[in-house]
Amino acid sequence: MSFIERLELTLEEKQVYSLLLGSGQLTAFEIAQFGNLHFSKVQVAIDALQKKGAVGISEGYFKKYFVRIPLEYLAESSDQIGASVKNNLANTSTFMESKKTEFNELRTNLVTQLNESVSRKEAELDQKLASSSSELENIRNQKKEFIVSKSNEIKRDLSTIQDEQKQSLTNFVQETLQNNTDSISRAKSSIDSAEAAISQKNTESASTSSSQVVQNVNQTLTSIEEISQTLKPKLELLGENYSANIGEIPQLLEESIDLTKI
The missing domain is CATH 1.10.10.10 (Winged helix-like DNA-binding domain superfamily/Winged helix DNA-binding domain)
Incomplete structure (x- = not known):
């Protein structure tokens, strides 16, 4: 009142x-x-x-x-005001404590939700990274298998070509040597026949000319044999060099294709 x-x-x-x-x-x-x-x-x-x-x-x-x-009214009013202030302070303190509790709960919930969200995102990223790594590994293995397959195929083709060229060169060398040997043998046989015929028909007066012919023929045979002996090692060396060069191709291919870098 x-x-x-x-x-x-x-x-x-x-x-x-x-x-x-x-x-x-x-x-x-x-x-x-x-x-x-x-x-x-x-x-x-x-x-x-x-x-x-x-x-x-x-x-x-x-x-x-x-x-x-009146002073008594002021004193009474002061007491009422003090009580009201104390009551208001108590109510305010209770309100602040309540709000503080609500704030702490809200902060805890937000932190929990944030941690859960971060954990989910990390799990998703890990899963995506694992999937990407697996896909990259599969692609790498496929490329490696493809290169190995192509390399082996090229090796087989080169080996086949090498064998064919080597066999062809060997046949050519053998055929050439055989032809030269046959030609020399035929020439020698012809000369021997001619020498025998000349020996039977000619007289002693013609023996000097016959001997000279024989000497010339022998010189020709010697020259042919020297040419044959000179040609044979050259052809053999040519075949060996060709075979060696063909044999180096697979090794060079292996060195140029380093599968460990794939």
């Missing part, structure tokens, strides 16, 4: 008290003028307020009235 309610003021007393409360010190005439009240009613209201301790009077040439609040 407020101080004014405790005083149980009349209508005129409330008007006078309100004017003094809002304007400060006023004379009775000023109160009547400002409040549009009859002077006698103002005087009666002031006297009643003075008796109730709600209005005081200042000393001077003109009497001025002002609002008074």
Whole structure:
């Protein structure tokens, strides 16, 4: 209950008290003028307020009235205000504790959700990386198998070509040597036959010419044999060099295709 309610003021007393409360010190005439009240009613209201301790009077040439609040009411109001403040502080503390608890719970939930989200993302990334690594490994193995297959195929083709060329060269050398040997043998046989015929038909006078012919023939045979002996090692060396060059091709292929770098 407020101080004014405790005083149980009349209508005129409330008007006078309100004017003094809002304007400060006023004379009775000023109160009547400002409040549009009859002077006698103002005087009666002031006297009643003075008796109730709600209005005081200042000393001077003109009497001025002002609002008074009893000390016991101020003490009581102070106690009420203190209790209200304590109650408000207690309520505020309880409210803050409640909000703090809610904030901590919210923070814990957010941290938990964030950790779960991060864990899920990490698991997804690990799965994608594992899948990508597996795909890359499969592609690498497929390429390696393809290169190995092609390398083996090229080796087989080169080996076949090498064998064919080697056999062809061997046949050519053998055929050439055989042809030269046969030609030399036929030439020698012809010369031997001619020499025998000349020996039988010619006389001693012609023996000198026959001997010269034989000598010339023998020189020719010797030259042919020397040419044959010279040609044979050259052909053999040619065949060996060709075979060696053909044999180096697979090795060069293996060196150029390093499967460990795939």
